[in-house]
Amino acid sequence: MKSGVPGLDEILNGGVPKNQLILITGTSGTGKTILGTQFLYSGAKDFNENSVFLSFEEPSDLIKENCKQFGWNIDSLEKQGKFAFIRYDPYRIEDVFDILESTIREVGASRVLIDSISALGLYVRDKTELRSMIYNLSRILRKLNCTAMIVSEIVHGTEPRISRYGVEEFVSDSVIVMYYERIDSVFNRAMQVWKLRGSSHSQKLHPYNISKKGIFVDHLSEAFIKGT
Ligand SMILES: Nc1ncnc2c1ncn2[C@@H]1O[C@H](COP(=O)(O)OP(=O)(O)OP(=O)(O)O)[C@@H](O)[C@H]1O
Numbered sequence: 001m002k003s004g005v006p007g008l009d010e011i012l013n014g015g016v017p018k019n020q021l022i023l024i025t026g027t028s029g030t031g032k033t034i035l036g037t038q039f040l041y042s043g044a045k046d047f048n049e050n051s052v053f054l055s056f057e058e059p060s061d062l063i064k065e066n067c068k069q070f071g072w073n074i075d076s077l078e079k080q081g082k083f084a085f086i087r088y089d090p091y092r093i094e095d096v097f098d099i100l101e102s103t104i105r106e107v108g109a110s111r112v113l114i115d116s117i118s119a120l121g122l123y124v125r126d127k128t129e130l131r132s133m134i135y136n137l138s139r140i141l142r143k144l145n146c147t148a149m150i151v152s153e154i155v156h157g158t159e160p161r162i163s164r165y166g167v168e169e170f171v172s173d174s175v176i177v178m179y180y181e182r183i184d185s186v187f188n189r190a191m192q193v194w195k196l197r198g199s200s201h202s203q204k205l206h207p208y209n210i211s212k213k214g215i216f217v218d219h220l221s222e223a224f225i226k227g228t
């Protein structure tokens, strides 16, 4: 599938793999929410692939407001029935997958963003349970022919790992890691395809930018960041 993020398809060997669960991970402020939203927005607007955004974090009003600065009018897509938000109230976590499934059916969605999957971790006893919860989620999404991005975080100061709980990358089909690191006095953005199930992919770390049109990946250049 076309990601709608310039340069990203190139480092993914042609596009986002269909019907997969793709983990988007990185430290805070790297642009995970923007990347995921760009994937949804461009799908619904340009490729007739309707979208569902399940947010455990920011309310939809705030997300929509942020999107306006990139020229993405989500209200209009919502009115046309091409885009739906689920702002999840985390009291009845056991219902969340049912709500997701019925919303996907309602809008006929083929693209899904879950921001972030870490919220599920708060409601499980251990990593095994989280793992089976994400696995269950991926089974539902596959059944519905959806391609989903799920967001997790790299938390500084903990033992080095690429997701909050250290299980998300194993249950996901593919993984994209986003970095925002300082070299001397300048912060640099870079991303890397960590794994891509069933396909080869760029092995390099690529610089990316967030501009007023959203995210742009420089697939022709290589980034150098310490510690990666
Ligand atoms: N219009 C813009 N132009 C350039 N950069 C922007 C613009 N809007 C946001 N940004 C950058 O994007 C970052 C936020 O992106 P986003 O919310 O997607 O991050 P995130 O990885 O989801 O963070 P978190 O883990 O906290 O949810 C900001 O810190 C800022 O650097």
Ligand SMILES: [Mg+2]
Pocket (backbone or CB within 6 Å): 032, 033, 034, 115
């Ligand atoms: Mg975010």
